Amino acid sequence: MVQVSERPGTAKISNLQDKFVYEIGVMYDAENRFLEAQQMMCQCCQHSQLKSLMENHIRETEQQIRNLEQVFNALGQQPRRINCDAASGLISDGQRFMLLAADNPKILELGLAAGQAKVEQLEISCYRGLIKGAEQMGQNQVVQLLQQNLQQEEQTAQKIEQCMPQLLQEAKSSSGTGSSKSR
Template sequence: MPANSLNDLFRHGLGDIYDAEQQILAVLDQMETETADETIRNRVRKHRDETEQQIQNLERCFELLSAQAPRVQCAAIRGLRDEKRAFQQENPSEQALEVFNLDAANKTEHYEIASYRGLIDQARALGQDDIRRLLEQNLRQEEEMSRWIEEHQPQVLERMQGGTRPRR
């Protein structure tokens, strides 16, 4: 369906982030099993729960629009998943994979943050206040996760550089 109006573009954008969140959910499951650090593993688990809630919020957005989610594939997240698969084929060390995963997670968070900010602006322009509030809830969770990664990534990098073991 061509996007000829702001409403069409808004629905397309909602479909894109809906697909992104579903792809991310699968990646979070994988990240949890690949992470040796208990603090990171617990935060990934928490964000997985948040992602499930975000998907429910997006489904509620479509209900409020009396529409079904369009079949949109989020190429950006698919690209990040492809990048992860390619890196894993290089047989990285456990610590290298942990650093890679945190970096990829932060890239993902920034994509989601930008997507939600744009959708919030569109919802505001369309007078969709209930939808805007749901999207703002998702945005807050993504911003919180991005801050958490940025606060903890230096420790993971230091551990990799110094060869210290993660907390289990």
């Protein structure tokens, strides 16, 4: 069980505004973590289509972070990162996979795309929830900023999904039958 005292800088949540600001802080942390992870993943990627997709999404993520900073401003708050354990977990899983698959670039690239797809689905879910909250609070400017982020995440998820069959085929070809032959 996590105690509030274990999370320095995190105030108790006592109303919808506090809840919303907390969730924006969590998303702000997630986007910053994902930006760093994408930059690392991009350096490991040799697949031109996937690398291009990642480079484009890095620029989008930088804009999404600026959008979240504008959300904080619109709410009269200073931007504040609140640890996102879900982002930390996805990044940790991705880093472990990268280490384990480092000797096979095609498997590595397939794993990078799969990891990015997981991240996109988390972000899509979070932004949809944040948009509903902002709508309920009548925060139209916030809704617009969050919708921009959501649209970019949905487009990236779609592009990754379109790229996956090719990456899967290339990974399958690079590892023979694709099955383990150990006994």
